Amino acid sequence: MAYANCSLRVDRQLLDPSFESYRLSLDSIPCYNDTALGKPREMFRMTPEPSSCAGERVCASLSLTSATWAALSDGAGNLTLLRTSKRGESPHIKWEPMFSECLGEPFTILHSLSHVQAGVHAIDLLLLRIQKDSADAKGSGFCTSLEWITVGSSAGQEKKYEVRKRRLMKGRSVPHYAALEPQGKGLMVASERPFSFKEVDGVPLEEAAAEDMEVERSEPIYFWQQTEEDVTVCVRLPEGTTKDDIRFKLSVDCLCVGVRDYAPLLKGQLFAPVDPEASVWTIKDDKSLEVSLQKRSEGPLWSELVLGDRKGEYIMNEEQAAQLHLRLAHLTAEELNPNPEKDKPPCNAQELEECDGFPEDSSTLMRFDGATLKPTHVVNLGSHQYLFTVDINPSEMPAFCLRHDVDALLWQPRPEQPNDLWKHTATFNALGYVQASKRDKKFATCAPNFSYAALAECLRRVFIYRQPSPVDTVLFNRKQGRQVGQVAKQQVASVESSDPVLGFRATNERLFVLTRNNLFILKVNN
Numbered sequence: 001m002a003y004a005n006c007s008l009r010v011d012r013q014l015l016d017p018s019f020e021s022y023r024l025s026l027d028s029i030p031c032y033n034d035t036a037l038g039k040p041r042e043m044f045r046m047t048p049e050p051s052s053c054a055g056e057r058v059c060a061s062l063s064l065t066s067a068t069w070a071a072l073s074d075g076a077g078n079l080t081l082l083r084t085s086k087r088g089e090s091p092h093i094k095w096e097p098m099f100s101e102c103l104g105e106p107f108t109i110l111h112s113l114s115h116v117q118a119g120v121h122a123i124d125l126l127l128l129r130i131q132k133d134s135a136d137a138k139g140s141g142f143c144t145s146l147e148w149i150t151v152g153s154s155a156g157q158e159k160k161y162e163v164r165k166r167r168l169m170k171g172r173s174v175p176h177y178a179a180l181e182p183q184g185k186g187l188m189v190a191s192e193r194p195f196s197f198k199e200v201d202g203v204p205l206e207e208a209a210a211e212d213m214e215v216e217r218s219e220p221i222y223f224w225q226q227t228e229e230d231v232t233v234c235v236r237l238p239e240g241t242t243k244d245d246i247r248f249k250l251s252v253d254c255l256c257v258g259v260r261d262y263a264p265l266l267k268g269q270l271f272a273p274v275d276p277e278a279s280v281w282t283i284k285d286d287k288s289l290e291v292s293l294q295k296r297s298e299g300p301l302w303s304e305l306v307l308g309d310r311k312g313e314y315i316m317n318e319e320q321a322a323q324l325h326l327r328l329a330h331l332t333a334e335e336l337n338p339n340p341e342k343d344k345p346p347c348n349a350q351e352l353e354e355c356d357g358f359p360e361d362s363s364t365l366m367r368f369d370g371a372t373l374k375p376t377h378v379v380n381l382g383s384h385q386y387l388f389t390v391d392i393n394p395s396e397m398p399a400f401c402l403r404h405d406v407d408a409l410l411w412q413p414r415p416e417q418p419n420d421l422w423k424h425t426a427t428f429n430a431l432g433y434v435q436a437s438k439r440d441k442k443f444a445t446c447a448p449n450f451s452y453a454a455l456a457e458c459l460r461r462v463f464i465y466r467q468p469s470p471v472d473t474v475l476f477n478r479k480q481g482r483q484v485g486q487v488a489k490q491q492v493a494s495v496e497s498s499d500p501v502l503g504f505r506a507t508n509e510r511l512f513v514l515t516r517n518n519l520f521i522l523k524v525n526n
Contacts, residue, residue, distance in 0.1 A: 005268045006377050007307050008365075008384075008411060010404065011424040019429040022465055022490035029464070029493045034519035044082055044095040046074055058106045063125070066114040067394070070095065071125055077106050081123060081151060081161060099151055099161035105129055107147070111179045111398070122152040122164065124184040130174070145170050146178060146195060148187060166202070167373060171195035176363065176386035177400045181370070181415040188413055190365040190386060190400065197373040205373070220313040221265055224305050229298050231274070233291040233305065233312075234284070235265055243283060250276045252296070255306065257289060268306035272297065308380050367421060377421050387435060388444040390506075392425075399425065401446070403432030408453065410446065426450040429488060431465060438463070443504035452524060454511055456504045462513060464491040464524060495520040 034040075046060070060075040067087065072080045081099040107127040114123050126148055133143040148167040154160040169189075177190035189195050197205055222235040235257050247258040252273045258264040270293075278294035305312060363386065367377040385403040390410075392399050397413040408431035411422045428446065431453050435441055443456040455463045468486035495501075495513050503514030511522040 005308065006379055006421070007269060008379055008402075008422055009420065009424065010409065014409075014424060014427045015407065016427070016429055016468070019468070019488070021430065022434075022488045025489040025491050027489075027491065029491055030523040031493060031495060032521055032523075034521075037519075037521075042094075043084070044072075044097070046072065046080070056106055058108055061109045063109040063112040065112040065123055069114045069123065071109055071112045071123065073107060073109050073127075075106055075108075077104055078102050079107075079109075079125070079127075079149075098159060101163065103127070103147075103149070103163075105131060110146075110175075113180055113182065113184070115183045117183065120152055122150055122184070123161075124180050125149045125151070126178055126180055126187070128175075128178070143170055143172060144174050144195075146175065146189070148180070150184065166200070167197060168199040169195045169197045169368075177365075177389055177398075179389075179397045179413070181397060181413075182395075185370045186376075186415055187368045187370065188366070188397070189368070190363060190381065192363045194364050194366060197368070200373070220311060222305075222312040223315055224312055225315040225317065226302060228295075228301070230295055231293040231302065231305065233266075233293065235289040235291065237283070237287060237289055239287070241283070246281075246283070246289065248281055248289075248291075250274070250279060250293075252276060255291075255293075257291070266306065266309070266311070268309050270306060271302040271304050272300070308378070365422075367415075376418070379422075385432070385436075387432070388446075390445055390448070392448050401428075401444070403436075406430050406433035408432045408435070410450070428453045428465065429468070434465065442501055445504055445506045447506050447508050447524075449508045451508060452506075454504070454506055454524075456501050456513060458500055459498065460494045460501075462493045462495070462511065462522065464493065464511070464522075465489075466491070493522055495522075 055076065057075045061073045063071045064087075065071050065081075068084055070082045070084050072082060074080070079099070079101055080097050082095040083098050084095045085093050107129045110126045110128050112123060112125040114121070116122070126146060129145045129147070130142055131145055133141060136143060146169045148169070149163060150165040151161050152164040154162060171189075171191055171193055173192040175189050175191040175195070177188070179188055181187065199205060220236075222233055224231060224233045226232070237259065241259055245259050247256070247260070247264070249256040252275075253270050255266065255268070255270055256264050257266040273296040275294040275296050279292060281289060281291040284290050305314075363381040363384075365379040365381055366375045368374065369376050381402065383403075387401040387403055387408055389398050389400050392412065397415070399410055399412045401408050401410045403409075408428040409424055410426040410428070412425045414421060414423050426446075428450075435444060435455055438455055438457065440457040440459070440461075441455050442458045444453070446453040450467065452464055452466045454465070457463075466489045468488040471487050495515070495518075497515045497518055497520070499515035499517055501513060501515060503512070505512045506524075509523065509525045511524055513520040513522065
């Protein structure tokens with residue numbers, strides 16, 4: 001299992017600590033059904049194979065690969081690639097099938113993209129399967145597989161496509177988020193349990209791990225302590241290590257310590273930035289490497305040295321221990337909440353609401369390199385609950401939304417910037433708390449311009465949460481006696497159908513709600 005080596009960096013300028021709540025708006029939201037869009041036109045008819053009708057099936061799935069291509073699964077294991085021409089400009093041109101092949105067990109298409117390299121057109125697809133696992137006797141008896149398939153055109157034959165490469169990865173949970181990078185250079189997966197690649201073109205992969213150093217593992221590999229100004233790290237070394245054997249790299253926020261060509265003893269992102277020019281290292285008694293790191297910001301104490309690393313031990317001096325005990329004294333008592341009127345009453349778990357809880361499993365977000373199929377970036381999501389995935393820009397990877405405390409933060413993958421792979425692009429105030437209180441919630445999404453977020457229940461109701469906007473009149477907060485300059489509105493709409501909601505998508509102006517027999521359009525913005 002890969003250990004966490006990076007973290008998600010929150011943009012504090014996108015947070016609003018003074019946000020109070022949403023104000024219910026009674027403004028009506030126009031709603032009309034698909035009859036207002038005109039008569040639908042048939043672009044392609046899928047004819048199931050007689051042999052595929054008898055076996056197991058999943059729901060059919062369609063992925064719009066690019067502006068001129070689409071990928072279609074019939075739910076029985078057959079994949080069809082369609083050339084659509086430029087959709088919207090030629091309504092009378094039928095979609096042309098360019099590739100059709102059975103790929104084994106039934107699957108759902110999670111993501112697909114089209115690209116051209118060296119004059120050869122290729123389409124990368126990510127397929128999801130839930131398969132029986134006879135080896136998992138103690139668990140559910142099932143495993144989840146993700147298959148990354150590359151279909152390319154034959155040299156000199158524009159209309160002939162064939163499978164070029166198949167890569168199989170497996171895990172023990174359904175991924176929250178899975179998407180391919182542009183040009184097929186990598187893959188990102190967020191899940192409760194980690195995934196790893198197992199096969200390439202049907203050939204099992206050998207799990208060759210880097211050779212470890214001969215360091216006694218019964219004790220920590222390193223010890224560290226800190227003051228308000230600096231951090232001191234003592235790394236244990238094998239006997240006979242010389243200065244020339246040391247491999248030391250230090251940047252503002254990353255540290256790597258190794259010996260010769262062995263796997264690094266200590267590597268990853270530091271808890272906080274340091275000053276590399278003011279930091280030094282030296283060998284002590286030929287047995288340990290002492291590193292002195294100068295903090296860039298004096299004062300705050302670090303909770304860990306390297307994010308996600310558990311191979312070291314923190315040594316706290318007596319003064320720091322006394323200060324910590326003093327800060328936590330109000331949280332402990334011999335009796336449960338003996339004095340509720342105190343300024344800082346003890347924590348009472350009975351006062352927590354159901355929506356304050358988080359999943360027990362700790363999710364991870366991983367980025368795999370397309371060439372080596374090895375994880376390059378691993379983030380421990382902890383209690384940051386996954387909320388939804390949304391396409392912001394067709395030329396970019398899908399964005400994903402996570403709960404951070406009570407807010408919902410939107411993250412946009414940026415594979416072209418490996419040092420800052422996920423960018424915090426938008427915040428939906430208190431949406432993390434609000435969505436947890438909706439027991440019948442089935443779908444969640446947001447507008448591509450971040451002007452609103454929306455939740456859909458299993459039946460009928462849709463909740464819309466708008467970003468704060470200036471008010472036309474002068475309003476005052478009665479409790480605080482201050483003027484209110486912005487108000488965030490909440491609106492509720494109900495579609496006229498008793499059928500379950502099957503799909504939910506948002507544009508900057510419209511919300512589309514799909515049921516079994518109707519497609520409803522809500523006009524959210526003008």
